[in-house]
Amino acid sequence: MDYQNLLVSEANGVLTLTLNRPERLNAFTRDLLDELLAAFEAARSATSVRAVVLTGAGRGFCAGADLVAGSEAMMQEAAFSYSAMLKRHYNPLILLMRSLPKPILAAVNGVAAGAGMSLALACDLRLAAESASFTQAFVKVGLVPDSGSTWFLPKLVGPARALELMMTGRRVTADEALALGLANRVTPDSNLLAVTQEMAEGLASGPTVALGLIKAAYEFGVESSLAAALDYEADAQDVAGASTDHAEGVTAFLSKRSPSFRGA
Numbered sequence: 001m002d003y004q005n006l007l008v009s010e011a012n013g014v015l016t017l018t019l020n021r022p023e024r025l026n027a028f029t030r031d032l033l034d035e036l037l038a039a040f041e042a043a044r045s046a047t048s049v050r051a052v053v054l055t056g057a058g059r060g061f062c063a064g065a066d067l068v069a070g071s072e073a074m075m076q077e078a079a080f081s082y083s084a085m086l087k088r089h090y091n092p093l094i095l096l097m098r099s100l101p102k103p104i105l106a107a108v109n110g111v112a113a114g115a116g117m118s119l120a121l122a123c124d125l126r127l128a129a130e131s132a133s134f135t136q137a138f139v140k141v142g143l144v145p146d147s148g149s150t151w152f153l154p155k156l157v158g159p160a161r162a163l164e165l166m167m168t169g170r171r172v173t174a175d176e177a178l179a180l181g182l183a184n185r186v187t188p189d190s191n192l193l194a195v196t197q198e199m200a201e202g203l204a205s206g207p208t209v210a211l212g213l214i215k216a217a218y219e220f221g222v223e224s225s226l227a228a229a230l231d232y233e234a235d236a237q238d239v240a241g242a243s244t245d246h247a248e249g250v251t252a253f254l255s256k257r258s259p260s261f262r263g264a
């Protein structure tokens with residue numbers, strides 16, 4: 001696919017997707033969302049891709065819905081509705097990211113606002129540059145959190161803090177995001193991509209089948225009863241146990257050497 005709003009590169013098992021509308025802090029248009037969806041679909045089937053990094057070009061990560069494009073569409077399209085827009089372009093992307101059986105790391109290089117913050121929350125790990133920030137900007141323009149923020153945020157920071165962030169829309173610095181459990185790590189601005197790539201390569205050289213199952217089992221576990229989670233884990237263990245990487249992991253342990261996982 002020929003991407004107009006996205007930069008795509010691959011190195012050492014890591015696919016990097018860079019949102020590329022820097023003049024609008026990488027705010028979402030339908031085209032950008034559709035390109036992201038296509039890129040994640042391609043990442044799902046590409047066996048060479050074993051981890052994905054998501055970042056933004058310029059000084060922003062993603063400023064959420066493009067309010068200029070949104071108001072133009074509202075004026076021009078009689079049938080325009082936020083609900084239809086979310087269900088058609090945003091929600092499938094968030095669901096695809098959560099079901100992708102490969103780790104997704106957000107390299108949050110600048111502000112992540114509104115649905116741009118939801119995008120960061122939909123990743124498995126968030127590494128933030130010192131100058132990055134997070135804001136549930138929806139309320140500032142009289143909207144409600146969407147693209148998964150109502151689901152992700154309470155799980156990460158707890159209900160009291162989630163409601164505060166959603167109701168005030170206040171901007172959270174990278175250091176506060178780390179303290180709240182929103183970010184996994186904060187790095188100097190100049191190191192963000194190198195540190196993220198290093199971490200992504202570590203995951204990309206891991207047992208990809210198990211990592212995909214960990215993601216699915218985590219998602220299932222947080223929503224289920226203990227009995228159901230135990231069953232899910234047991235079934236997932238059968239699948240992981242049949243992988244060649246499991247055999248390699250055990251052989252390497254017994255031989256007192258580092259495992260060489262192939263991702264199968």
Ligand code: LHQ
Nearest residue numbers: 023024025027063064065066067068082113114115137138
């Ligand atoms: C922007 C944007 C932007 C366009 C900065 N759009 N141009 C989903 C789908 C369906 C329905 C509706 O809702 C949603 C979910 C949502 O995401 S709603 C929330 C939408 N996002 C926002 O409300 C955030 C709006 N932006 C801001 O509040 C600020 O720009 C932040 C806090 C992100 C950054 O502030 P600054 O660092 O001071 O940058 P800036 O405001 O100067 O922005 C730089 C440029 O980017 C500027 O353009 P200009 O031509 O003046 O240089 C902004 O107009 C443009 N920009 N966000 N969402």
